[in-house]
Amino acid sequence: MLKVLISGTGFAGQGHADAFRGAGAEVVGIVGRTPHVVKEVAEKMGIPYAGTDWQQALDDCKPDIVSIATPGGAHYEPIKQAIAAGCHVFCDKPMTDRADTAVELNELAEAKGVKTAYAASFRYAPGVLHAKRLVAEGAIGEPTEIECISHFNLERDIPFGWSHRKEDGGGRLNNNFTHTLSIACTLVGETILNVAGEVRDDLGRAPIVEGVHNFATRRSFIPKDLDDPSLKWGESNVEWSYTVMAQLESPMADKPVSVLFKHGGLVPRFHEDHIVVYGTEGAIYIKGHYGSGALYLNDGQEWREQALPADIEAQVPDVKGETEQCWHYLARLFVKDIAGESVEPYPTFREGSQYQQIIEIIRKNGNWTDVSGL
Known part of the structure; x- marks a missing residue:
């Protein structure tokens, strides 16, 4: 059974944990910023390992998959560490907060040969x-x-x-x-x-x-x-x-x-x-x-x-909530792919890095043509 380590203890972290369990994987640990919160979530969800140090959790749990369920600004370092450890990575959107870091992580994952999933999952x-x-x-x-x-x-x-x-x-x-x-x-x-x-x-x-x-x-x-x-x-x-x-x-x-x-x-x-x-x-x-x-x-x-x-x-996964249904669907594809089963294509870090580059282009607001003098 594939082992999964979760980063994030909020709505997404708990949703990802449920999704991977629904896909037949074992959630072996969860990491968060606040000690009492991560302990409470782990106890509530029956997750055996709870911690606040991500690198230590990677070393202790030795997961096959990591699931990144924190806000986008906190994605870069945990994903980089997980790739270095040879873990497959499931990441919620946005991939990171900047295009250059998203591109870097995609390249690192491809070079390492790990599989990735990008949860633009609706x-x-x-x-x-x-x-x-x-x-x-x-x-x-x-x-x-x-x-x-x-x-x-x-x-x-x-x-x-x-x-x-x-x-x-x-x-x-x-x-x-x-x-x-x-x-x-x-x-x-x-x-x-x-x-x-x-x-x-x-x-x-x-x-x-x-x-x-x-x-x-x-x-x-x-x-x-x-x-x-x-x-x-x-x-x-x-x-x-x-x-x-x-x-x-x-x-x-x-x-x-x-x-x-x-x-x-x-x-x-x-x-x-x-x-x-x-x-x-x-x-x-x-x-x-x-x-x-x-x-x-x-x-x-x-x-x-x-x-x-x-x-x-x-x-359609038999779970409450459209967000949760879509996480379950993608996690199911990801686990099957890692296990060597044939699955339909799904969004990966390639799409995640591409979308992040597109977002930076849009945010420049550089598409206007001044016609005030016409």
Whole structure:
């Protein structure tokens, strides 16, 4: 049985541990920053080893796989140490906080010969899997366009933390665009030809609050009195909104597929978030920002809701939560691949490093043409 060591004790760390257990691996240890927290999580989850020193944990546990489930700014050193130890690496998005470190880690992994998985994993949402099949079957003719639209209306006063800081792997490109780009690629083709975009930080600042540990419960720490003069504030330095255009090469189309990614982290939606794939003979509409809702097919005349095929439904891991389902799906592929079984291609550090380079290009906001003098 393959042995797994987890880095991170929050929502993602516990989710990764469950996913690898679901894939038939043994979770032998977990590492976190705070001694009492990592001890409590290990006891709760029945993980035999708990520690705060990552290198020591690698030496003590001798894992086959490490799972990196901390914020992106804390990925680089643990992954580098794990690769040096000959471990296969499963890493949540973003891969790191910078393009150069992401590229370096991909090169190190390839040189060492270890396998990697990059968890931009909502490509495994049931609706996305269904849409991918329909596109491949020619249900909409040649794909021509994709649009990925989402508005999260996040509370502006969520406590200041890693999500507000570029150097910690925060920002909506790292934590939303990575998923939707992966979805677009799995739908029509993995080759990204061109990209252009702009970002905006429309948050400014957030209250500093002690005691926030689990990203999933951060809303419960929003201060009741935001006018309290003793309240301290942290300044955001990363985007909360983005608009990106891309062109993807598709083996199913003669021309590049145009893609629009529009996300507003702090603004309310009017209609539902959605993903749409347009083609020369029809279109596919999926409700939900990551394609987890109902799917509709248009044959050129009207929209009809489509039932999820039984074989795809049977592949969906029987766990609560769409995030958790997708982690389970990818972990299952990764474990099977390491064990020598034949599996479909999945995102690796190649995609993770590529996405990080694309994010840096978008963040430059270098796509504007000044027409004020025309």
